[in-house]
Each structure stands twice: as structure tokens, then as C-alpha cells.
Amino acid sequence: MNEYDDIPGTFVFDAERARQGYPLNRFCMSLMREENRKRFKADEAAYVRTFGMSEAQIDAVLSRSWNRMLALGGNVYFMAKLFFTDGRSVQFACAQMAGMTQEAYAKMMLSGGRSPDGNRYKCERNDG
Numbered sequence: 001m002n003e004y005d006d007i008p009g010t011f012v013f014d015a016e017r018a019r020q021g022y023p024l025n026r027f028c029m030s031l032m033r034e035e036n037r038k039r040f041k042a043d044e045a046a047y048v049r050t051f052g053m054s055e056a057q058i059d060a061v062l063s064r065s066w067n068r069m070l071a072l073g074g075n076v077y078f079m080a081k082l083f084f085t086d087g088r089s090v091q092f093a094c095a096q097m098a099g100m101t102q103e104a105y106a107k108m109m110l111s112g113g114r115s116p117d118g119n120r121y122k123c124e125r126n127d128g
Helices: 015-030 034-042 044-051 055-062 066-071 076-085 090-098 102-110
Strands: none
Touching (some): 015 044, 015 076, 034 044, 066 090, 076 090, 090 102
16 A cells, blocks of 8 residues: 555556556547547447456446546546547536536635645545
8 A cells, every 4th residue: 555545535646557547548548539439439338348448447437437447547637538528528527526516616626626624634534
């Protein structure tokens, strides 16, 4: 375990996570090409299976489980290609990751972001 694994809601994109997420991130980057976006939208399950992703990664992509993708090695900058392929904004996806409505997320960010109080270390929280 790394010291930074104790930060709640944070998945640090380190070398281990990069190796784990390589197939997932390679899939996301493929969506930069219009012909790949069309192939993906025509049959998502078949398309994602061509990248050597784990079953957990495939399930996370197909269910658009953004936080699960991060936990499985996804990089948010690569995942943005999937947000955009779905016609969604980064703000929309970040709100979902934070468990908030897009409006509440935007308001929080415009007000200075999430308070660090109670969000520095998991070991300091009552919920685990």
C-alpha cells in the first residue's frame, strides 16, 4: 500500500495504475478517430473486447462507471474521449464521480471547490 492510498476519493495515476490501465486507456484514445467512435457506438461490447481489457474494465466502460474506471487504471484525460463520444462534458462526468448533480457540482467548483476538511485521510474519517 502506498501512503497516498489513504486519500479519500483519489486514485493516484502511478506506474502500477498505468500498467493496469493501459488497455483501458488505449481504448479511450482510440475514440479520437471518428471511424472508431462509429464502430464503438454501433456495437460497444464487441468494440471494447478488441483491446485486451479485463472483464472488470469492460464492465466499467459499458456501465459508464467512471470511478471504477479510475480505480482500474483509467486516466481521466483519456476517459474524456469517452465522455465526449457520449456527448457529455467533463463537468457532467465529474459531477457523477462526485455523486452530485451537474448543477450542484458547478456551484461547488465556482465556490472554491470541495473543502479539504474531512477529506485529507481516510483514517481520519468516521466512515472508514
